[in-house]
Amino acid sequence: MSVIILGHKSPDTDSVTAAIAFAELQKALGVDAVPGRQGELNPETALVLEKFGYAAPELVTDVSGRKYMLVDHSDIKQAPDNWDQGELMAIVDHHKIGDITTGNPIFFCAMPVGCTGTVLYKLYTDLYKKPIPEKVAGLMLSAILSDTVLFKSATCTPDDKAAAEALAKIAGISDMMAWGMEMAKAKSAVEGVAPRDLIFRDYKDFDMGGKTVGIGQLELVSLDLVADMKDALYAEMEKVKAEGNRHSVFLMLTDIMKEGTELLAATDDPGVVDKAFGTALQGRSVWLDGVMSRKKQMVPPLQKAFGA
Amino acid sequence: MSVIILGHKSPDTDSVTAAIAFAELQKALGVDAVPGRQGELNPETALVLEKFGYAAPELVTDVSGRKYMLVDHSDIKQAPDNWDQGELMAIVDHHKIGDITTGNPIFFCAMPVGCTGTVLYKLYTDLYKKPIPEKVAGLMLSAILSDTVLFKSATCTPDDKAAAEALAKIAGISDMMAWGMEMAKAKSAVEGVAPRDLIFRDYKDFDMGGKTVGIGQLELVSLDLVADMKDALYAEMEKVKAEGNRHSVFLMLTDIMKEGTELLAATDDPGVVDKAFGTALQGRSVWLDGVMSRKKQMVPPLQKAFGA
Ligand SMILES: [Mn+2]
Ligand SMILES: [Mn+2]
Numbered sequence: 001m002s003v004i005i006l007g008h009k010s011p012d013t014d015s016v017t018a019a020i021a022f023a024e025l026q027k028a029l030g031v032d033a034v035p036g037r038q039g040e041l042n043p044e045t046a047l048v049l050e051k052f053g054y055a056a057p058e059l060v061t062d063v064s065g066r067k068y069m070l071v072d073h074s075d076i077k078q079a080p081d082n083w084d085q086g087e088l089m090a091i092v093d094h095h096k097i098g099d100i101t102t103g104n105p106i107f108f109c110a111m112p113v114g115c116t117g118t119v120l121y122k123l124y125t126d127l128y129k130k131p132i133p134e135k136v137a138g139l140m141l142s143a144i145l146s147d148t149v150l151f152k153s154a155t156c157t158p159d160d161k162a163a164a165e166a167l168a169k170i171a172g173i174s175d176m177m178a179w180g181m182e183m184a185k186a187k188s189a190v191e192g193v194a195p196r197d198l199i200f201r202d203y204k205d206f207d208m209g210g211k212t213v214g215i216g217q218l219e220l221v222s223l224d225l226v227a228d229m230k231d232a233l234y235a236e237m238e239k240v241k242a243e244g245n246r247h248s249v250f251l252m253l254t255d256i257m258k259e260g261t262e263l264l265a266a267t268d269d270p271g272v273v274d275k276a277f278g279t280a281l282q283g284r285s286v287w288l289d290g291v292m293s294r295k296k297q298m299v300p301p302l303q304k305a306f307g308a
Numbered sequence: 309m310s311v312i313i314l315g316h317k318s319p320d321t322d323s324v325t326a327a328i329a330f331a332e333l334q335k336a337l338g339v340d341a342v343p344g345r346q347g348e349l350n351p352e353t354a355l356v357l358e359k360f361g362y363a364a365p366e367l368v369t370d371v372s373g374r375k376y377m378l379v380d381h382s383d384i385k386q387a388p389d390n391w392d393q394g395e396l397m398a399i400v401d402h403h404k405i406g407d408i409t410t411g412n413p414i415f416f417c418a419m420p421v422g423c424t425g426t427v428l429y430k431l432y433t434d435l436y437k438k439p440i441p442e443k444v445a446g447l448m449l450s451a452i453l454s455d456t457v458l459f460k461s462a463t464c465t466p467d468d469k470a471a472a473e474a475l476a477k478i479a480g481i482s483d484m485m486a487w488g489m490e491m492a493k494a495k496s497a498v499e500g501v502a503p504r505d506l507i508f509r510d511y512k513d514f515d516m517g518g519k520t521v522g523i524g525q526l527e528l529v530s531l532d533l534v535a536d537m538k539d540a541l542y543a544e545m546e547k548v549k550a551e552g553n554r555h556s557v558f559l560m561l562t563d564i565m566k567e568g569t570e571l572l573a574a575t576d577d578p579g580v581v582d583k584a585f586g587t588a589l590q591g592r593s594v595w596l597d598g599v600m601s602r603k604k605q606m607v608p609p610l611q612k613a614f615g616a
Contacts, residue, residue: 102404
């Protein structure tokens with residue numbers, strides 16, 4: 001049975017495209033690997049796969065008895081079910097080091113950059129010295145544009161920009177910013193989408209000081225797009241919070257043009273927002289200027305506020 | 309304050325030389341880094357440092373309030389005290405993925421090869437494209453010869469051999485096997501050494517199914533070297549077991565010429581040896597033919613036997 005490569009739950013463009021790109025690299029190295037995904041494609045990812053001619057990878061949420069590799073995460077909460085009942089072969093990531101452990105030595109490469117696509121670019125080019133196929137370069141470029149919000153995110157590094165430029169050349173994309181805006185608009189598509197699906201479009205659960213804290217993020221070209229939906233979103237967040245025995249559910253409404261986030265909060269302890277960001281909730285939300293990155297600007301201050 | 313780079317507790321040659329070599333690489337990358345060590349040098353490591361003109365790195369066992377990097381391990385039991393009170397910046401390793409986690413993205417590179425020196429060779433040459441100074445190449449070569457027991461260990465991979473050959477050229481060492489035998493003899497030096505020091509010369513504690521299990525290893529050019537010391541070694545192992553509330557203390561007396569290990573066992577459950585290796589203890593020891601690697605041939609079957 002092929003080695004299955006999976007990104008995190010509630011997959012984003014990076015998780016899906018990194019699974020495909022790392023599977024291609026593994027095949028070039030002689031490993032029989034196939035990409036998978038742990039959940040539905042978001043509209044941005046669907047557009048990216050369509051543009052470069054890929055079908056959606058196989059849906060796989062349980063890896064018991066299988067050989068597998070992980071991309072774009074290294075923590076148990078985001079890993080497939082029964083992660084410890086399969087054989088983990090490799091991890092490629094760009095997040096904080098998670099709590100997954102192994103019984104044997106494996107390949108684990110994480111770098112403090114803005115996107116798994118950037119790490120994969122270095123693996124292809126520098127470590128394994130394999131040519132990047134044109135369409136795979138298109139996927140990796142798209143992931144970098146998505147994860148770094150067109151290079152605006154606080155997580156973006158010079159390595160991400162350099163990789164994106166090199167990948168755009170290989171992929172034959174002359175105006176990558178135009179392609180990035182097209183992706184951003186697809187990512188912003190909210191009309192007719194159920195509030196629950198919007199919350200889970202790019203959602204992660206974290207363990208903060210022993211409490212489960214969920215954080216979803218919607219990247220929008222304008223907050224006007226969700227102006228009429230906030231009541232519905234908030235009601236659904238309360239449901240998600242209750243169902244999962246969560247302490248808090250946050251939804252980041254990130255305006256990528258204004259470069260900031262309106263944070264919606266359903267929480268047992270509203271004071272935690274003030275503690276984390278130095279700005280108190282006004283009712284159920286607060287505007288956080290300059291905050292665009294969940295990983296770099298939301299999780300660390302919240303973790304500190306939760307005493308984790 | 310400089311970033312301190314540390315190998316595991318009870319450091320072996322790989323842990324000490326990898327700290328020096330990774331510090332040199334960091335300096336070449338513009339990071340103010342210095343190597344350290346968590347314990348005394350073994351006789352082999354002392355010989356290696358002397359040959360290539362290095363002093364013993366600074367003794368550092370606590371990293372609270374410091375920026376630091378780890379080499380040759382990624383688990384808490386082998387990490388410096390207060391590992392979570394300092395800022396971990398990077399990990400380079402070749403063991404199973406341990407339980408250290410971080411709050412921020414860092415550089416983490418582990419590969420399933422026989423030695424951290426081999427991973428560092430790839431980082432220098434492929435990923436960062438920095439020249440390896442002659443004396444640093446000598447250190448890394450020595451680590452590979454040591455960790456792979458002159459390429460005989462089950463952990464040795466083609467990558468280790470290729471790295472060693474390239475490093476021998478850079479270091480100007482024409483007969484690396486002769487140098488490896490010289491190191492092996494130094495490693496075998498037991499005369500006049502206290503039993504306790506022999507047990508801890510290359511020693512690691514593991515968590516196996518919730519129990520603390522210590523495994524030391526002596527690599528010997530002949531078991532005759534310790535024939536008269538077994539009673540004293542065994543008595544000391546019982547003390548180490550009692551002091552640390554350990555379930556078991558094992559000492560591998562590995563004959564690198566005969567390619568096998570006499571395993572001494574001080575344990576609450578002698579049956580665990582039979583369960584792990586399919587050969588029962590005869591009194592307090594058993595000969596395990598072909599077993600040379602703690603990491604690959606001792607830890608995994610024991611962990612299984614302990615139900616971990
Ligand atoms: Mn990502
Ligand atoms: Mn080592």
